[in-house]
Amino acid sequence: QQQVKQSPQSLIVQKGGISIINCAYENTAFDYFPWYQQFPGKGPALLIAIRPDVSEKKEGRFTISFNKSAKQFSLHIMDSQPGDSATYFCAASNYQLIWGAGTKLIIKP
């Protein structure tokens, strides 16, 4: 019940396309859902986060969609750019962050 399942494991998207990464959870006590971005040789860095009282949050080209009834949330990257190539981690928490396994995203020029 403490797991966060992330898919796909890897994703290749053409430049300008939409990248979509999905996460699912079981624990209904989770109340904070961040996404972290990790470039090679760097640690993860917070990209965007959402609380369950809203269904969507947008920051620039990055949007989190949240479906409380389905216990799912997703990251959408609009107009994907080669600089977005990185590994993306979703996470969920009530008192401790539980992480997904990561998605390696490659944006082809």
Added chain:
Amino acid sequence: ETGVTQTPRHLVMGMTNKKSLKCEQHLGHNAMYWYKQSAKKPLELMFVYSLEERVENNSVPSRFSPECPNSSHLFLHLHTLQPEDSALYLCASSQDSAAYNEQFFGPGTRLTVL
């Protein structure tokens, strides 16, 4: 130096060696964390320190021993490790240990156990 720094960046050790990983944060934060990152697996939280006191120990084997001498420094002492302990070890810090606080990560130490 800014942010969170970790040394060394790479470490190769034998199973009988003793070594230490060092983390330093320059952000004025009160909480520090050790994570283990293995390929295609979720980040595994190992230890959490808040105001220099350990508040979380996620069933980590005793061959990993953390030390937090002050709020800016965190060490992970390693002894008699196993090959399966080879991984990227990440240090992070946050304002406090509440889960909704942004965590700031260092670049990690790539550990190889022979």
